[in-house]
Amino acid sequence: MIDGLGAAIGGINAQTRRMDALGNDIANVNTSGYKPVRASTGTPDFSQSALEETGQPLDLAIEGDGFFQVTRAGGQLGLVRSGAFSVDASGYLVTATGDRVYPPVQLPSGASPESLAVDPSGAATVNGRQLGQVQIVTVPAPGGLIENPDGTLGATPASGAVVPAAASQVRQGTLETSGTDLASATVEEIATRTAFTASVGSLHAYDEMLGALIELASREDAQ
Numbered sequence: 001m002i003d004g005l006g007a008a009i010g011g012i013n014a015q016t017r018r019m020d021a022l023g024n025d026i027a028n029v030n031t032s033g034y035k036p037v038r039a040s041t042g043t044p045d046f047s048q049s050a051l052e053e054t055g056q057p058l059d060l061a062i063e064g065d066g067f068f069q070v071t072r073a074g075g076q077l078g079l080v081r082s083g084a085f086s087v088d089a090s091g092y093l094v095t096a097t098g099d100r101v102y103p104p105v106q107l108p109s110g111a112s113p114e115s116l117a118v119d120p121s122g123a124a125t126v127n128g129r130q131l132g133q134v135q136i137v138t139v140p141a142p143g144g145l146i147e148n149p150d151g152t153l154g155a156t157p158a159s160g161a162v163v164p165a166a167a168s169q170v171r172q173g174t175l176e177t178s179g180t181d182l183a184s185a186t187v188e189e190i191a192t193r194t195a196f197t198a199s200v201g202s203l204h205a206y207d208e209m210l211g212a213l214i215e216l217a218s219r220e221d222a223q
Contacts, residue, residue: 010067012196016196021036021042022192026180026182026185029180029185030080030178031080031082031178032177032178033049033080033081033084033175033178034081034149036180038190043114043140043143044145046142049178049179050173050177051177052174054174055173056173056176057116059083059084059173059175060083061083061170062083063169064136064167064168065167065168066165067081067137069102069134070102072099072152078148080095080152081178082095082176084175087107087113091108093105097150097160103132105124106132111127117172118172122136122151134170136164137162137165139163140160144156144157144158144159155207169184
């Protein structure tokens with residue numbers, strides 16, 4: 001009986017976590033470079049998503065494995081897959097939240113974003129002048145990465161240290177689409193809600209059975 005109650009509560013907790021993850025996946029269906037969470041492992045699925053040409057010079061996509069590095073607000077390095085960049089007031093290439101690409105890439109004063117050229121190796125130039133390198137890095141075990149509070153990813157002992165992603169390339173004027181498949185996520189959300197309802201029903205049934213047994217035991221003790 002107690003085992004049944006524990007199983008029902010465990011099912012409720014598991015389905016609640018999965019519904020939260022699916023809700024986040026669906027909310028990010030239009031977020032560039034977003035990676036949905038695998039149901040089996042609870043970790044992001046870092047598989048390559050489709051690449052979509054935008055024609056915008058500050059839009060960069062990774063073709064292959066890996067991440068862009070950025071400098072977070074506290075000075076630590078973080079990893080991001082999305083390359084929807086812009087230029088800050090000082091001319092540095094930054095993310096939507098203002099984190100600067102690392103190593104820094106700074107446009108010369110007066111240079112327009114349209115003058116920026118980034119080749120597949122990540123070499124960044126303006127009118128032939130070398131500005132720096134947009135690096136792509138990876139880790140031995142991406143499933144061991146942690147999500148930082150600001151949405152970037154961080155390396156851990158489980159993921160291994162950051163290393164260059166030698167086989168990957170940068171695609172300028174392109175963004176990687178979200179990895180969320182809306183139709184599949186919606187179907188899975190319905191299935192998860194059904195499983196949640198079943199777990200709640202099982203919990204209620206076990207609770208009623210336990211209450212009946214306690215009442216019966218109390219009557220027998222009173223006799």
